[in-house]
Amino acid sequence: MRILYDLDHLDVIKNPVVTTGSFDGVHIGHKTILNRLNEIAANIGGESVLITFHPHPRKVLFPESAGKTLLLINSQKEKIELLRKTGLDNLIILNFTREFSQIPSIDFIRNILVGKLRAKKVVIGFNHHFGHNREGDFEYLYELGQYYNFGVEEIPEQDIHNETVSSTLIRKALLEGKIQRANAYLDHHYIIISQLYPGSETCKKINFKTLRVKIEEENKLVPCDGVYAVSVLVEDEYYKGILNIKNSLPLEFRKIDEITIDIHLFDADVDLAGKTATVFFAKRIRDELAFSCDEEMQQQLKSDLREVEELIY
Numbered sequence: 001m002r003i004l005y006d007l008d009h010l011d012v013i014k015n016p017v018v019t020t021g022s023f024d025g026v027h028i029g030h031k032t033i034l035n036r037l038n039e040i041a042a043n044i045g046g047e048s049v050l051i052t053f054h055p056h057p058r059k060v061l062f063p064e065s066a067g068k069t070l071l072l073i074n075s076q077k078e079k080i081e082l083l084r085k086t087g088l089d090n091l092i093i094l095n096f097t098r099e100f101s102q103i104p105s106i107d108f109i110r111n112i113l114v115g116k117l118r119a120k121k122v123v124i125g126f127n128h129h130f131g132h133n134r135e136g137d138f139e140y141l142y143e144l145g146q147y148y149n150f151g152v153e154e155i156p157e158q159d160i161h162n163e164t165v166s167s168t169l170i171r172k173a174l175l176e177g178k179i180q181r182a183n184a185y186l187d188h189h190y191i192i193i194s195q196l197y198p199g200s201e202t203c204k205k206i207n208f209k210t211l212r213v214k215i216e217e218e219n220k221l222v223p224c225d226g227v228y229a230v231s232v233l234v235e236d237e238y239y240k241g242i243l244n245i246k247n248s249l250p251l252e253f254r255k256i257d258e259i260t261i262d263i264h265l266f267d268a269d270v271d272l273a274g275k276t277a278t279v280f281f282a283k284r285i286r287d288e289l290a291f292s293c294d295e296e297m298q299q300q301l302k303s304d305l306r307e308v309e310e311l312i313y
Helices: 028-043 057-061 076-084 105-116 138-148 167-175 179-186 201-205 294-311
Strands: 002-004 016-020 047-054 090-095 121-125 151-155 191-198 211-213 226-234 237-246 260-265 276-286
Touching: 016 028, 028 047, 028 121, 028 151, 047 076, 076 090, 076 191, 105 138, 121 138, 138 151, 167 179, 179 276, 211 276, 226 260, 226 294, 237 276, 237 294, 276 294
Parallel strands: 002 090, 016 047, 016 121, 047 090, 121 151
Antiparallel strands: 191 211, 191 276, 211 260, 226 237, 226 276, 237 260
């Protein structure tokens, strides 16, 4: 997958099949669009192209309201890795600014989709809007496609558990600790990619070695406090793990740099501090607890380990 950060230094993209959007979470609805994108590109001897934006448009347009409280399912690094797995040929990450948001939909189509990319086909999700004031939609794209000679296809909404899948729905599930539900909507495990650091001194004192996970982007969504069953990928090796998230503040008052995330890995015989890990969340197994003594903590951790052993194979 080629990654590009502007439209001024494009190599020739053969018969581009294009979609646009934030694609936070790269969930099952996004994957349906990208699978279709790749299928059409293969059929016409072309290449698939996703135009996405950074920072998230809501952060730029509504910095003191909706954007201020918006948490994203994926960091930029995580989103890139998830998109890479879809087989996408080209990822274009455009810097989203207020000036960019003022581009009328006709200019976005004429100057970018046609002028810069020479799109052969545009694929969009159900009820997708684009351009200044979200004035562009499927009908508008279709009409201009007739004039500029590109095809347009709309992908229906994806439903799971009789609910329409959306990034908003997934964020809600994660903040409530409903990991399995979120994973079903995502069609993959919720992940955190992070460097590993030395962990809790308290756990080390009771011979329960941990590593610390630190979130690099302040807008990254972290699930609610509690203990989670996870698997962890470090340098092509998978480990089972038990992960603890602790902040002790209500979700609306949490600050990303004050959230403590510690992880204990099964059978990790080497020191992995300093390595980069991908943490895959499987299930939230209990609330955060307060212990009256070290022995009580040890007994609970042993119980947690048994549960994780049964969950992750």
